[in-house]
Amino acid sequence: MPPIRLVHVTDTHLSATHGYFAHNWAAFRDAMAESPPDFLVHGGDLTFNGPVAEGDIGFGAAELARLGLPWRAIAGNHDVGEAPPFSRLDQPVDAARLAAWHRHVGPSWWVQDLGEWRLVGLDTALMGSGLAEEAAQADFLAQALAGRDGRPVMVFIHMPPFDADAADTAFSTSVILPAPRAALLDACAAGGVKVIACGHLHVYRRLRHRGMEIVWAPPTAMVDVQRQMARRRRFPRPGYVEWVLEGKRATHRLVEPQRMFVIDMSGWTKRNGGTTTTLPPLGV
Incomplete structure (x- = not known):
């Protein structure tokens, strides 16, 4: 069987009414047309503000379909909200927000066999939510691994499972909460998981944990230059990750298209005391 090319793109923040990142998405779309992968996974935050603007979800789903590739997607906090105990944006995930995602994009969790690999998609907004869907997703993962x-x-x-320390119990909106994190990592480590692919923090990063490779994909949307230079000493750029699956071996490379602009909204949000979701409309 020939090698399989798999693209992982995330944090695109698409919208017809708030098109701040449309140029970078167009550059990504062109890259996919020039060299189509065998499969694409969108890793969440497809939309600019899906929890309160269902039109963003429909727009994002249409843009994925426009690529003309086989694809799957998982939801991010900017798509369906956040687990109620840590809803930083006051957008707790609920039945209506999940239903909007299901209508336009697909299921909250899924399994896809690709070559000799099994891909599993999960919704981190459900982890620690206390909703019935949280337990259902955990059961699904157990069955998919078994x-x-x-x-x-x-x-x-x-959301990544952790930042630097898997045992860190500090509250954070940047990573999965400690209790569901521990359950997820235990299930993955015991169930044949070799790679955990995540996003959310708008930076490329990789580390190993319990025999698993954890890889953060960068965004195609905005970055925070000052923060990432201070934390990682690396100038952050937009892009995506391309995986090559050869038998039971997986390798990846970071792709940072030259035509993608470095967009940093942190100055605006700090001066205006808001978040990216409070940016004024900007049509595509």
């Missing part, structure tokens, strides 16, 4: 039939597994989630 039925993998020897396949190595790549799990796609929006």
Whole structure:
């Protein structure tokens, strides 16, 4: 079987009414047309503000379909909201927001066999939410791992499981809450997961944990230059991650298209005491 090319793109923040990142998405679309991968996974935050603007979800789904590629997507906090205990944007995930995602994009969790690999998509907004869907998703993951039939597994989630320390119990809106994090990592480590692919923090990064490679994909949308230079000493650029699956081996490379602009909204949000979702409309 020839190698399989898999693209992981995330944090695109698409909208017909707030098109701040449309140019970078167009550059990504052109890159996909020039060299189409075999499969694409969108890793969440497809939309600018999906929890309060269902039109953003429909727009984002249409843009994914426009690529003309086989694809799957998982939801991010800017798509369906956040687990109620840590809803920083006051947009707790609920039945209506999940239903909007299901109508336009697809299920909250899914499994996709690709070559000799099993891909699993999960919704991190449900982890720690206390909703019935949280337990249902955990049951689904257990079944997907138990039925993998020897396949190595790549799990796609929006929020990373942790930053530097998997045992860190500090509250954070940047990573999965400690209790569901521990359950997820235990299940993955015991269930043949070789890769956890995530996003959310708008930076490329990689580390190893318990035999698993954890890879953060960069955004195609905005970055925070000052923060990432201070924390990682690396100038952040937009882009995506391309995986190559050869048998049961997976390798990846960071792709930073020259035609993608470095867009930093942190100055505006700090001066205006808001978040990216409070930016004024800007048509595509």
